Amino acid sequence: MDKNYAPEKLKLLITIVDQERGIYYNTLIRTFSVNYQIVVPAKGTAASELLDMLGLSASEKTVIFSVVRQDRLKPLMETLEEKFRTVRGGKGIAVTVPMTSIIGTLAYGFLANERSLYEQRV
Amino acid sequence: MNREYEMIFCIVNAGHSQTVMDAATRSGARGGTIIRGRGTADPEAEQFFHLAVQPDKEILLILVNKEIKDSVLKAVHHEAGLDRESQGIAFSLPVDEAVGLS
Numbered sequence: 519m520d521k522n523y524a525p526e527k528l529k530l531l532i533t534i535v536d537q538e539r540g541i542y543y544n545t546l547i548r549t550f551s552v553n554y555q556i557v558v559p560a561k562g563t564a565a566s567e568l569l570d571m572l573g574l575s576a577s578e579k580t581v582i583f584s585v586v587r588q589d590r591l592k593p594l595m596e597t598l599e600e601k602f603r604t605v606r607g608g609k610g611i612a613v614t615v616p617m618t619s620i621i622g623t624l625a626y627g628f629l630a631n632e633r634s635l636y637e638q639r640v
Numbered sequence: 641m642n643r644e645y646e647m648i649f650c651i652v653n654a655g656h657s658q659t660v661m662d663a664a665t666r667s668g669a670r671g672g673t674i675i676r677g678r679g680t681a682d683p684e685a686e687q688f689f690h691l692a693v694q695p696d697k698e699i700l701l702i703l704v705n706k707e708i709k710d711s712v713l714k715a716v717h718h719e720a721g722l723d724r725e726s727q728g729i730a731f732s733l734p735v736d737e738a739v740g741l742s
Contacts, residue, residue, distance in 0.1 A: 529736065532647070532701065534673050534701070558675050559675075560673045560675045560701075561673065561674045562671065562672075563657075563661050563671050563672045563673070563700075564670060564671030564672075579673055581673060581675060591737070595737055598740070599739040599740065602739065602740040609740070611703065611738065611739065611740035611741055612738070612739050612740055613645065613647060613703060613735045613737065613738045614735065614736045615647060615734065615736065616734065
């Protein structure tokens with residue numbers, strides 16, 4: 519590895535959207551150099567008297583766990599915020615959690631989309 | 641970076657998520673998201689602590705203002721802790737950024 523190489527920090531992005539928009543946001547997030555995501559079904563529980571009146575106590579959600587490079591995060595969060603506001607049925611929330619440690623240069627290279635690390639290994 | 645939020649992760653036996661949400665909302669949480677999962681534990685540790693970890697789990701993600709994080713955690717622990725039928729474990733992680741919150 520180049521001794522001057524400084525790894526980019528990684529963050530865990532947790533995005534929660536309505537189920538029918540799961541694939542849309544999964545694809546969108548991938549365009550920000552995100553190689554690895556886990557998508558799981560979930561249920562939302564936000565309290566709402568209206569939902570209770572309609573007999574709907576929970577809504578079907580998709581949770582997307584994505585590993586994102588620090589330097590791609592700002593444009594990604596800005597894009598998500600815009601899409602939550604403008605896409606029909608596309609409301610959601612997205613939060614980031616710091617990742618403090620990761621083991622393995624291949625794992626790091628894959629998660630950070632740092633292809634130069636892989637080329638050095640080959 | 642404005643760290644005004646924390647993400648509470650709470651892992652309980654399947655079927656006990658409502659207990660957690662009731663405790664959390666009484667302490668000011670606005671809502672949560674529930675994921676199904678499978679719990680695994682070291683058999684020797686189970687024996688030592690006199691616990692039998694049930695495999696079917698629900699994981700609740702509850703985003704809260706950091707001012708109420710402690711009271712939410714305490715309430716969840718009181719109602720759904722490891723020594724209860726829920727066998728709940730709860731912890732919080734700092735949130736660096738958050739969008740989409742009204």
